[in-house]
Amino acid sequence: MRELATIARHAGTVLAGQLAVMAFGVTDTIVAGRYSSEALAALSVASAVFVSVYVSLMGVLQALLPIWAEQHGRGDTTAIGASFRQSLYLALGFTLLGMLVLVFPDPILAWTEVPPAMQADVRAYLIIVGWALPSAMFFRLYTTLNQALGHPQLVTWLQVGALVLKVPLSIWFTFGGWGIEAQGAAGCAWATLLVDYAIAVIAVVLMRRQALYAPLQLWQRMEAPDWARLAAFLRLGVPAGLSILVEVTSFTLVALFVARQGALAAASHQIAANLAAVCYMVPLSLGIAISARVSWWRGTGNEAQAQRLAWLGLRIALVSGALLSGSLLLLRHHLPQVYTADPAVIALTATLLAWVALYHAADSLQCVCIFLMRCWRVTVAPLVVYCSLLWGGGLGGGYWLAYKNEATSAYWSMNPTPFWIGSASALALVAIIFIYLLYRVLRAHK
Template sequence: MTELRTITRHAATVLVGQLAVMAFGVTDTIVAGRYSDAALAALSVGSAIFISVFVALMGIMQALLPVWAELHGARRFAEVGRSVRQSLYLCALTIAVGLAALLFPGALLRWTEVPASLQGEVERYLAVLALALPPALLFRMYSTLNQSLSKPLLVTWLQIGSLLVKVPLSIWFAFGGLGLEPQGAVGCAWATLVVNYAMLGLALWMLRTQELYTPYRIWQRLERPDWPKIAEFARLGIPGGLAIMVEVTSFTLMALFIARLGTVASASHQIASNMAAVLYMMPLSTAIATSARVSYWLGAGDPGRARAVIRTGFKLVVLMAACSAALLLIARDELAAVYASNPTIIALASALLAWVAIYHLADAVQALCVFVLRCYRVTVAPLLVYCVLLWGLGLAGGYLFAYQGLAGVPPMATPTAFWATSAVALALTALIFVAILWRAAKRRRPMN
């Protein structure tokens, strides 16, 4: 099987599963929007905070993919199982950090000046999602393991099945019925909690029963913490997780700063951000598949094949991003109307979606780069680039243009300011990452 076919098949399988998970957010956005504009605005703020926390912690665990893929490529199967068990200690620490952040969001809400009328609903929403965080991170570990072994199909089936449960639960819990009081955005969070625990239970059952995992001896007695190994995981995972956190918070903190512009601005931004997140699933899936194959060949001692895989991944991701951006530009009015019925929200969201199309082109390239850079243990440089460009130029620049004005330009008082500066910042980020990856692939080899 050629590398193109291998990557395409792996990426397509991951994409289907990721889209099923993203449909969680799409479902909640549509349900909350149909429930009320206020519920949609509360969901926009609450989901921004949750995504910022979850994706950062998820990034720590996702960064272990090249470790397990290299061991798989080197055919050190038993070490895969031991490595997975040791990573449970790191996962426990990430869960503790995440719970603290989600259960006490008050200071962040006040700092970003989220309207007081929304704060109570947002806090209730996050309190429920705090309970859903542990199974979500543990399931992400299971997903990362399967991706590192180039066997993502079982995860995808679980994600598709969970969507079939999530949709009716979100509708029921939000609107009420059959003895249940309407709960709006908080009801969507309760639906997520139920689905997350169900997915984790099925994942553990498959890990215990499927012959696929037998060579790796995963289901063994948990050893005592191997602190040098856990520290090695942390050196790889924490910068990677922080980099993803900066990337995502530069995206999600927009929702908190935009909230002060009012309900229409928040609701329109939620539509744009939700669409950007859905589109991101395609380059993300390709990046996961590409990085798994790159690490596999590096573990097998063939860096030339690894570089060939990188070139194949770039061709796929650029082609898909160009097609997606073009379709979004053509159909942005119709897509905005799917999410909301308010004509003012639809008009503003449609304008934002044009910027989302530009944003996506750069997002696709940088996503592939940052995943493959982890294969070469390059994690600190992406973090620094993200901090300077995405937080500096993108988020801070958007704030200046939106609320204070800059270089004689009066304050725009619109979400468009944030999307425009973020698109420019992400384009520069992509160019820098390409240069870093080119050097890393030629000069560096990962540690065995």
């Protein structure tokens, strides 16, 4: 019971912060939807590209959590500081890569056939958030460090405070006023940029002044790149980041493929996707909390306790996934009204949420499983499963149903439902395979 309470506190704190971050997207979706359906459609496409890039790069840095948590379990605090400094080189390299994609988005817009009328707004949004990426990546390192230490409270307070700043800024810049012209979807991007740099600066100040970080000796002279250590980071982080890239793009690329169906389909899909992403914060928070605790116990040398906690986390994911999926089904006709007053968008979104409920039930299990497998440094097998099922079965299957199969494409004309059917079915298979893989991994380490 003591471990359950520890995990619950950690997961609850992380969840509060993650929901605050997700509220960034919810805020932007509501603000853009109230501004115009065209702005909401442009935001749907632009945020799909940004999230694909950011979350993938974030996954590389998030994968360092087991390393730092194990060092924490061994009591090797100065090693954490040295490792954190080396991780800055990793963050710099991937930040430059991400900025290249976001600041020059034309190849992606052309490949996904985003309508020309939408491209100017999408491009403006992506360029702005591209320049926000350096601060966002540094803050992700700071977040991962705190989670590994078992002290996510400071991060959560910063994320909640950022939301308080984000909401009025998004409204102001989107609708204009007080000397600023209305900027539509781009206004949401400007608000994100200002908020991201504000919390990154505060994080630096905290790292210098808080007693929590003193034993880590973070503020030493920056060492030259340790190529052996960076290679170890990459062996863990790159497959993890690619796995998240596949998972996220199988989700976000749908927005780009749906864009050709028009503003109604794009706006409805954006609301459904936003609600799915909000629900995802629960298993994500649980995965972070349970993997930090499992890695801590592995660092102390107590493998049996680590494995007991792994199965406990999976049971919690099953229960929480079922509860949230049921809630989506019950409230599917009411939740869209929070985002828009358009009756057509509300009706279509309600239909999509029935499939979102199935999607989340599977998502909850597979998310916690993949975090747990990383505790035992298993990253390549999940990547192969993701590529085969999420891209091949989910995204590819949804595209085939929507555009290539004559019967289904005629039935679901101008409707994103086929993509949600493909994604939910594929994710259910992923969850089953991941549970089996986790079972094999734990048996091999008994």
